[in-house]
Amino acid sequence: MSATVPAPALSAVRARVGVTLDRATGRRAELVTFHGLPDGAEHIACVLPAPRAAALAAPLVRLHSECLTGDVFGSARCDCGPQLDEALRRIADEGGAVLYLRQEGRGIGLYNKLDTYLLQDREIDTFEANRRIGRGADERDYSAAAAMLRALGLDRIRLLTNNPDKVAQLRAHGIEVEAVVPTRVHLTTENARYLEAKARLGGHTLTGHQGDLPWN
Ligand SMILES: Nc1nc2c(ncn2[C@@H]2O[C@H](COP(=O)(O)OP(=O)(O)OP(=O)(O)O)[C@@H](O)[C@H]2O)c(=O)[nH]1
């Protein structure tokens, strides 16, 4: 009689690798990989343990959508680089996780995003530019993020975001978002048009800014 090999559990943790994060004040973290994520992409979690004083609050979580231009090269066209730094620092202070989601260009991919930048250079906003190349304004789906949170045992969280769609999608997947914590508004002259489009067309609630926002 042959033994039955159990099918691997859907979306389980594959490996936890210890690293020191210079970007988050030298704190130790774990980079976590997964088996069986619903979209098959190589999403990764960066888990930071809670310091003792913060251990009672629900963990603080950021779903960070990949932005190679902003995260790696520091492009000033968007606010992704400063948002990633802010998230790592705050989560290092409070305990939680950054899920680094491979959803470049709000799901359209890097080359397509760079094509839309050429359109944006002709005064077309970031959402319309996606549509002009035949793609959705925002194609992101957070079911993999929900599966990662579940595999990490993080079913009850505080979510660091200004994007209501992330909250709605996680809740629809059964993640208890106990509180929504706004990220700072990293406004510069170069990214002002991008942020204005997020607030006006993307439904983002940009409130965490000291002083008036130019589009209010
Ligand atoms: N298509 C497209 N994608 C962009 C552009 N600028 C940034 N992105 C992508 O947008 C994603 C970040 O999304 P945002 O809308 O800035 O912020 P968010 O993550 O939805 O919301 P927050 O949680 O509040 O930060 C990343 O995947 C970036 O690659 C752009 O001009 N066009």
Ligand SMILES: [Zn+2]
């Ligand atoms: Zn960006």
